[in-house]
Amino acid sequence: xxxxxxxxxxxxxxxxxxxxxxxxxxxxxxxxxxxxxxxxxxxxxxxxxxxxxxxxxxxxxxxxxxxxxxxxxxxxxxxxxxxxxxxxxxxxxxxxxxxxxxxxxxxxxxxxxxxxxxxxxxxxxxxxxxxxxxxxxxxxxxxxxxxxxxxxxxxxxxxxxxxxxxxxxxxxxxxxxxxxxxxxxxxxxxxxxxxxxxxxxxxxxxxxxxxxxxxxxxxxxxxxxxxxxxxxxxxxxxxxxxxxxxxxxxxxxxxxxxxxxxxxxxxxxxxxxxxxxxxxxxxxxxxxxxxxxxxxxxxxxxxxxxxxxx
Numbered sequence: 001x002x003x004x005x006x007x008x009x010x011x012x013x014x015x016x017x018x019x020x021x022x023x024x025x026x027x028x029x030x031x032x033x034x035x036x037x038x039x040x041x042x043x044x045x046x047x048x049x050x051x052x053x054x055x056x057x058x059x060x061x062x063x064x065x066x067x068x069x070x071x072x073x074x075x076x077x078x079x080x081x082x083x084x085x086x087x088x089x090x091x092x093x094x095x096x097x098x099x100x101x102x103x104x105x106x107x108x109x110x111x112x113x114x115x116x117x118x119x120x121x122x123x124x125x126x127x128x129x130x131x132x133x134x135x136x137x138x139x140x141x142x143x144x145x146x147x148x149x150x151x152x153x154x155x156x157x158x159x160x161x162x163x164x165x166x167x168x169x170x171x172x173x174x175x176x177x178x179x180x181x182x183x184x185x186x187x188x189x190x191x192x193x194x195x196x197x198x199x200x201x202x203x204x205x206x207x208x209x210x211x212x213x214x215x216x217x218x219x220x221x222x223x224x225x226x227x228x229x230x231x232x233x234x235x236x237x238x239x240x241x242x243x244x245x246x247x248x249x250x251x252x253x254x255x256x257x258x259x260x261x262x263x264x265x266x267x268x269x270x271x272x273x274x275x276x277x278x279x280x281x282x283x284x285x286x287x288x289x290x291x292x293x294x295x296x297x298x299x300x301x302x303x304x305x306x307x308x309x310x
Contacts, residue, residue: 007029017139025058029061032134035134044056067091072115074111077270081102082113086114101125102273121159123146123149141171147176148175149178149179160175180231188235191224195220195259195298196217196295198263202260220278227281263306279293
């Protein structure tokens with residue numbers, strides 16, 4: 001298959017590297033010239049399970065000259081989705097599968113502006129990646145699953161075959177008819193800690209030691225659960241405490257939520273696709289979401305302050 005990874009950061013590099021190693025024609029698209037130069041000169045270096053190997057694959061800063069691919073994996077930050085697809089629309093043809101593995105919800109609405117809605121898939125992955133230098137990534141794939149499927153739950157045989165392509169490349173993947181459940185369950189975990197970590201600037205150990213934080217987190221999750229249920233999504237969690245506890249499961253006390261990491265780097269967060277999405281969908285179904293709306297306002301205020309400090 002001809003495959004492009006749009007947003008080949010740490011996670012995108014893991015997916016692209018595995019698929020290239022399995023024999024697919026992969027192009028990693030990353031705006032950093034240093035990354036592209038490193039991959040072109042030395043290959044993509046993946047460090048995994050004590051093994052380090054260089055994988056030959058293509059890399060580019062844009063899609064210029066590439067043409068339409070069979071599969072486009074979208075892993076740019078959620079806030080950059082529309083701009084990235086607009087700038088690289090040449091990658092998408094009538095038969096291109098477009099798979100979003102991004103944080104949050106609502107990406108299918110953006111992807112459907114650039115691709116045939118029937119070729120858009122949404123999903124979640126628990127694969128990990130950390131870029132230690134341009135073109136060098138430490139990967140975590142062992143025991144980590146990836147799920148994707150059609151937003152309406154109607155997966156064709158082609159979608160199942162596509163999941164098999166990922167699995168054969170060492171990325172255990174399932175096509176799920178209940179993909180909305182998978183995505184909303186992951187969203188609840190992000191709702192529980194992301195914004196509160198960004199606002200308080202606390203790593204998980206300190207965050208979980210504040211009872212008022214726990215109460216606010218679970219109130220935000222309760223709102224999100226009500227919104228999901230109004231949409232007819234069958235959730236895997238039965239109480240707001242579940243996502244709150246799941247968020248910290250297996251993580252060290254010094255772990256920082258990705259939203260806090262964005263704030264510390266002075267970058268925009270994905271708040272609009274997490275707590276912001278809960279508030280947006282809540283308005284559609286007349287479900288009050290005051291806690292999530294307040295968290296959005298607080299994070300937006302912090303972002304505005306960072307801009308003012310530039």
